[in-house]
Amino acid sequence: MxxxxxxxxxxxxxxxxxxxxxxxxxxxxxSQGIDKPNPKLKTVTLTIGEATVKAEVAMTETERNRGLMYRTSLRDGEGMLFVFDRDQQVSFWMKNTKLPLSIAYIISDGTIVQILDLVPYSEEPRPSARSIRYALEVPQGWFGRAGVKVGDKVAIPPL
CATH class of the missing domain: 1.20.5 (Single alpha-helices involved in coiled-coils or other helix-helix interfaces)
Incomplete structure (x- = not known):
């Protein structure tokens, strides 16, 4: 037995x-907190010509995946800088994001290579046309209002 x-x-x-x-x-x-906004992340000031943006920096995969989801406001002159470990093609969507945003895809030397408008709550992927190192999300239309365009350089401080 x-x-x-x-x-x-x-x-x-x-x-x-x-x-x-x-x-x-x-x-x-x-239970993992993914249904809540990112806590306030470290911020940096980015300069693009005469314009400046106070951007939160999303450096980890978790911070990048959550991005600006669940945020209720974002003022002109504010944004989120997504930092990738290496140059790569990326794709963004607006799942759980109610704010209308614009995104700039930026290569490693700081040059903006693409600007797209993003639709709130859309799950349609918006891929970069080429490999990039950074992406900057701001309130929709801010790039145009600030005179920022493709080809401009973003001064990115050491992160």
């Missing part, structure tokens, strides 16, 4: 571990 008891105990232990694993994998996103 002793071997059966040990086998039964082993089976219970294995089943318990499997249940714990699946419970951990099945956690909903609200």
């Amino acid at each position: 002793r071997p059966r008891y040990a086998s039964l105990l082993s089976a219970v232990a294995v089943c318990s571990l499997i249940l714990i694993f699946f419970a951990a994998c099945g956690q909903n996103t609200s």
Whole structure:
């Protein structure tokens, strides 16, 4: 009888571990805080010609993935700078983002290579046309109002 008891105990232990694993994998996103805005991130001042932007810096994957989701306001002259570890093609969407935004895709030397307007709540991917190092989101239309255009250089301080 002793071997059966040990086998039964082993089976219970294995089943318990499997249940714990699946419970951990099945956690909903609200327990991970993904349904809340990013906490206020470190900010830098970016200069683009005569214009300046006070931008929060999203450097980690979690910060970049959350971006400006769930934010309720963003004033002209404010934005979020997304910093990538290497040059790469990227794609942004507006899931859970109610603010109308514009995005500038920026290569590693600070040159803006593309500016797009983004539609609130749209899950349509808006890819960069080429590899970039940075993306800057601002209130929709701010680039035009500030006289910023493709080809302009963004002075990005050390991060």
